[in-house]
Amino acid sequence: MNSKLSYDIIGLGLFGAVILFGVPAFFSYDGFELNTFARYLSLAIVSMALALSWGTAGLLNLGQAATFGMGSYAMAMHLKLKASGDNLPDFMGWNNVEALPALWVPFNSLTFTLLAGLLIPAAVGGLIATFMFRARIAGVFVAVITLAFLVAFQLLVIEQQGFTGGQNGLTGLAQLELFGWTVDIYATSFYYLVGGCLMAALIFGLYLTHSKFGLVLRAIREDAERTRYFGYNVANYQTLIFCISAGLAGLAGMLYALVLEFASPTYMSVSFSLAIVIWCAVGGRESVLAAAMGAILVNLAEGRLSDVFVEGWHMMLGVLFVAVVMFMPRGIYGVIVDAGRALRRRGGSEEFAETPSFDTPLNTKQES
């Protein structure tokens, strides 16, 4: 076991304690505040999912919002059907849809919905990844292709009004019933559901990054060509991490639709997708834990500041991103690790060599 793994476990433990015990206590178990925080936690999942593909494997997926949206629509379709009872969902009537489309029928089943929210995004991600990585597309072209997919997919959702509710999205949803438990989004239990999902996703992400799979992905990020000469099928490794990342984004989308009680095409917008990149970069894309914290911190700041500076907020977010890219390219994570290393060096310990080098900047050819 190396020291990096033990730091990550300590970090995860602290993070878990704050999220599961600290935050509810701080808000005195106030349902409304916890609901807001649950929203940040669901966004933390999509941010850590991006850290897996971008930070670990160097694949900048600008279409993360598309798979996030798929998850949110899967959940919203189930809840919409539940809310409509035996009738057609209301918006279908407005769009002259006579019978429930075949696409919608299986979403009557909760099990199908939960599986679909994870597996459809993963499958779509896997399909795009298969085509991209078998053709050995890398670097900025991955970002361009995924961005193009995002825009096309959002257009499709808006166009197909009879199936998707178009620009309005899916509103007027029922409450989710999970194995006999009716999910009340203003209850503490719902907060724990989202927090639990985030912790599970983080443990899974840390497992992946500390396995040889994660190591080979970091090797691929640095030099895919060299890694092939060791016998690794690079395309398979890239495709799998892309799939996993898309599936986790789907999970985040499902939770997000629950928190906000609607699904909307704005979840699949370019600006939302870029916001995910910002959270991930601010926290530090090399660590899933840091990326999750980045999402929580930026959204927390947005929640507090956008009330005060309604117009100026986006400007501030932009300045924040530029500042992060220029002055701390490895995010808050990089600053903390650097500081820790400097402290240990001053303490005369020779162990500092265990952490990765910061004198060598991240390989920029794989990224934008």
Place this chain on the structure above:
Amino acid sequence: MAQLEVRDLQVVFGGLRAVDGMNFDVEQGEILCLLGPNGAGKSTTLDLICGKTQPTGGSIRFRDTEISQLLEFRRARLGIGRKFQVPSVYKELTVAENLSVARSSRPGIWHALTTPAVRRNQKSREILDLVGLADKGGVPAGNLSHGETQWLEIAMLIAQGSHLILMDEPTAGMTIQETDRTARIFRSLSADHTLIVVEHDMSFVRTVADRIIVMDQGAKLAEGTIAEIEANEAVKTAYLGH
């Protein structure tokens, strides 16, 4: 039956016949040195064997398998390792992590998912001892000196456990002492590994080579032991131009 059989190998880059009708065999456990002036096609021959370049004609048989149309990672799995001219270690990974990536006898995803990133074991320690990096396991490869980087790469090739290792100028930029040490490592390797080495340093070639092939303009000019090559008139003409 030779370990590697190259027959009528040729590759054309936009009209230039970089390799034009190469024929040679390499026996198990042999160290073969490729010599020749710049542009003779030495590195290209290595590229063709490891899969970096696809041949336009001819065949390459490795341990009775035709490999000339296989993707590079499939050839690597059959046991062909490659060291490039430019040291190509993973600078952001530590020495131990580099070695772990190189230990790729099981390159599948499932094995990777169920194995920790770095396993410190006897074999890794022995390899690091051999190249003198035993106390640097936790150092990022980007912080190593030039010579250490070269050795790390050699260590990675040993860890990969390839039957056939292709080396492109392994001693480039090394001091005399480092070159000597590399020569010793190579001699100790030949028990388990076959080596094809492209090298300009003649004293190094004298120390390690079992056999030499001299190339000129994409084709084989001469073949033999170091003494035979040094006495060969055609070689003198190609190098000295008279």
